[in-house]
Amino acid sequence: MQVTGPSGCGKTQFCIMLSLLATLPSSVGGLDGAVIYIDTESAFSAERLIEMAQHRFPHYFATKEKLISMPSSIHVYRELTCNSVLKRIKSLEEDIISKNVKLVVIDSVASVVRKEFDTKLQGNLLERSNLLAREASILKYLAEEFSIPETYILEI
16 A cells, blocks of 8 residues: 655554554454564654554553553664665565564655655666665565555655
8 A cells, every 4th residue: 555645644643553453453453463664764653653552442452561562563663775675675574474464564665765866867767766666576575475465655
């Protein structure tokens, strides 16, 4: 799934909510699994995650133990360069298997690309396109192989 919109419209909040839902047990409508959240803008907030959990599911998160244990199911990786994002994506298969991952979020795909590539320079557009194509190819394989949804944020 691709989430697009202007800055400040709630894309990250939406992905945090998806992450919360994926960690809930199936008896409450969740996926009963873990989440890999690749954060390229340092936007993920564990405090916001806990606030959302308390307000959206007050009965399920009535005990402090459940509330405290829930964030441990969301594995946040701060990747601030194109190469580190690609490296992380290449290593996802092992994490998906070992951590029972049910959702992969990349927030934001375009952020690191915009920082590193000036499209006005000769060759940068091709290099950028090749990088994004490699990432998309790996992510498509993982989504199909493990039947897990993947969410990407793109700011317009």
